[in-house]
Amino acid sequence: MALNSRCRxxxxxxxxxxxxxxxxxxxxxxxxxxxxxxxRNIIPPLSSTKHKGQDGRIGVVGGCQExxxxxxxxxxxxxxxxxxxxxxxxxxxAAPVIKAYSxxxxxxxxxxxxxxxxxxxxxLPRLHALVVGPGLGRDDALLENVKGILEASxxxxxxxxxxxxxxxxxxxxxxxxxxYRKAVLTPNHMEFSRLYDAVFRxxxxxxxxxxxxxRLSQALGNVTVVQKGEHDILSDGQQVLVCSQEGxxxxxxxxxxxxxGSLGVLVHWxxxxxxxxxxxxxxxxxxxxxxxxxxxxxxxxxFQKHGRSTTTSDMIAEVGTAFSKLFET
Ligand SMILES: NC(=O)C1=CN([C@@H]2O[C@H](COP(=O)(O)OP(=O)(O)OC[C@H]3O[C@@H](n4cnc5c(N)ncnc54)[C@H](OP(=O)(O)O)[C@@H]3O)[C@@H](O)[C@H]2O)[C@@H](O)CC1
Ligand SMILES: Nc1ncnc2c1ncn2[C@@H]1O[C@H](COP(=O)(O)OP(=O)(O)OP(=O)(O)O)[C@@H](O)[C@H]1O
Ligand SMILES: [Mg+2]
Numbered sequence: 323m324a325l326n327s328r329c330r331x332x333x334x335x336x337x338x339x340x341x342x343x344x345x346x347x348x349x350x351x352x353x354x355x356x357x358x359x360x361x362r363n364i365i366p367p368l369s370s371t372k373h374k375g376q377d378g379r380i381g382v383v384g385g386c387q388e389x390x391x392x393x394x395x396x397x398x399x400x401x402x403x404x405x406x407x408x409x410x411x412x413x414x415x416a417a418p419v420i421k422a423y424s425x426x427x428x429x430x431x432x433x434x435x436x437x438x439x440x441x442x443x444x445x446l447p448r449l450h451a452l453v454v455g456p457g458l459g460r461d462d463a464l465l466e467n468v469k470g471i472l473e474a475s476x477x478x479x480x481x482x483x484x485x486x487x488x489x490x491x492x493x494x495x496x497x498x499x500x501x502y503r504k505a506v507l508t509p510n511h512m513e514f515s516r517l518y519d520a521v522f523r524x525x526x527x528x529x530x531x532x533x534x535x536x537r538l539s540q541a542l543g544n545v546t547v548v549q550k551g552e553h554d555i556l557s558d559g560q561q562v563l564v565c566s567q568e569g570x571x572x573x574x575x576x577x578x579x580x581x582x583g584s585l586g587v588l589v590h591w592x593x594x595x596x597x598x599x600x601x602x603x604x605x606x607x608x609x610x611x612x613x614x615x616x617x618x619x620x621x622x623x624x625f626q627k628h629g630r631s632t633t634t635s636d637m638i639a640e641v642g643t644a645f646s647k648l649f650e651t
Contacts, residue, residue, distance in 0.1 A: 354615075357563060360603060361612035362649050364588070364595040365404075378405030380586040381449045382456060383433070383442065383471055384486070385412025386464065389457030390419040392486065395576045395634050396456040396583030397427050402641040403616070405587045409449070411442050411471075413464070416457075434463070439470025446474060450590040451481045455488025456579045465491045469498060476502050481589045481606070485582035489513045493520040501543030506589060506606055508548045508582050514538075531555050532562050546606040548585075550578060554614040558604040563611050567648075569618035570625035576634030577617060584641075585613035612649070619644040 366377055380400040385393035393416070397408040409428045410420055417431035432441040452475055454468060468491060475482050481504040484492055489509050492499055493516045499505045509517055518526045518534060521541050526534045535555045539547040544559035554565040592605035592612075600608045617637070623644055624636040 353564075354566065357603075357608065357611050358615060358648060360600045360608045361588075361615070363599040363601075364592045364605065364608060364612075365649055366591055366594065375406050375448075378451070378587045378590050379407045379409070379449050380405045380583070380590070381409040381411060381442070381445065381452045382583065382586070383411045383452060383454045383468060383488070384456040384458040385410055385416035385420055385433070386457060386459040386461070387413065387415045388459060390416045390423070391576060391634075392457030392579045394420050394423045394427070395579035395638065396453050396485075396586070398424055398638060399580045399583030399641065400453070400587050401426055402638060403584045403587045403645060405590075408583075409445065411438075411445075412457075433458075433467060434461075438467035439474060442471045443474040446478050446480060449480060451483065451586045453483045453485065453582050453586040455484055455486040455491075456582060458487035460487055460490055465494075469495070472498055476504075479504065481506070481593060483508060483582050483585045483589060485509075485578060486513070489517060493517050496521055496542060499542065499545055501545075503544060504589075504593070504606070506546040506548065506585060506610055507542075508550065508578065508585065508610075510550050510578055514547075514549045532557075532564075536562050546604065546610055548581075548610045548614065550581065550614070554618075556607055556610050556614065558607045561603060561607060563607060565611055565614035565618065567615040567618040567622075569621040570632070572621065572625050572630065572632045574633050577621060577637065580620065580634060580637055580641075581613050581617040584616055585610060588612045615648055616641070616644055619648055 382393045382397045393410050397410045401408045411430045413434040414431040417429050421429045432438050483506045485508045515526050535547050535549045535557045539557045539559035546558045549555045556563040588609035592609035620637040620640040623640040624632045628636050
């Protein structure tokens with residue numbers, strides 16, 4: 323082929339690829355916008371006729387000697403997103419530390435007491451959702467208590483978001499949440515591999531992230547699974563959504579805690595709104611998409627201001643404006 327015709331062929335090929343890429347991008351942006359609209363539909367209006375508690379009473383189960391930041395990040399994020407009350411159920415050693423971070427949280431030092439499950443169960447009738455796992459640690463006695471809390475929550479039909487060491491527990495005993503449609507799992511890369519391996523007795527196919535998330539959700543009886551990463555992949559075993567809201571390259575610890583705490587509130591709002599507000603999509607899937615978008619938008623805004631020194635506290639300071647930008651415009 324002459325040089326000129328080879329150049330022409332190359333330019334044509336480049337144009338085709340560029341068009342395909344821009345169509346694909348436009349399609350995914352349109353999908354994202356449609357799903358964001360569903361998130362907007364589930365947000366309850368602020369109203370002077372409501373009383374304290376109606377917009378959400380959320381419990382976070384986690385916090386031990388080593389980890390006090392994670393449950394704090396989750397619980398304060400729930401409040402900042404719009405819950406009215408946020409409780410933390412943690413160990414005795416973690417409680418004074420978490421209380422000292424914030425006067426806004428209600429902190430119960432019960433998780434390492436012998437009657438831990440019963441102590442938390444007493445509060446369950448007053449809670450709308452539980453976030454289980456941030457900063458929980460992997461102590462067997464604590465995990466046994468958390469098992470009891472999960473069983474009590476299921477018996478009362480309370481939605482549960484399971485993150486971090488809560489996912490460690492689920493990987494040991496998948497039967498704990500098998501078929502519980504009000505559970506949302508929010509694994510990071512490592513936690514997803516652990517869960518997948520526990521359920522399928524084999525490694526994840528890293529070339530098929532969508533299929534892996536879909537299959538894990540189906541195998542667990544359609545619990546909602548949110549695999550966090552460069553793009554977040556979400557599935558309820560029927561639909562697969564991708565959240566690619568722009569974030570940043572800053573990967574400080576605690577961002578997942580912001581996500582799980584926010585999701586606690588959004589799950590409650592989504593279930594109150596029901597599937598008629600989510601256009602037939604699963605309310606929990608829509609809630610999860612909302613929490614992913616919000617976390618990534620907080621990351622983006624915080625990074626604009628603080629660059630490499632961005633921390634999760636900086637992201638939490640952005641929750642109000644990020645929420646307005648995404649959901650109230
Ligand atoms: N301020 C606080 O109190 C905070 C406390 N936190 C609490 O800490 C507890 C343990 O949680 P966790 O996430 O550190 O535990 P885990 O599942 O063992 O993963 C760690 C290992 O996974 C790997 N890895 C991770 N991502 C990966 C990727 N994309 N791709 C590849 N590998 C990846 C990575 O491996 P490495 O790079 O070391 O080889 C790393 O060693 C839990 O309670 C949590 O809530 C946190 O919330 C943070 C803020
Ligand atoms: N490579 C990436 N690029 C952009 N955003 C990312 C990337 N990886 C994770 N995120 C985002 O960061 C948030 C937290 O995900 P991450 O995987 O860091 O969770 P985590 O490990 O559980 O965090 P934590 O430190 O709180 O335990 C999610 O909103 C996710 O979308
Ligand atoms: Mg985490």
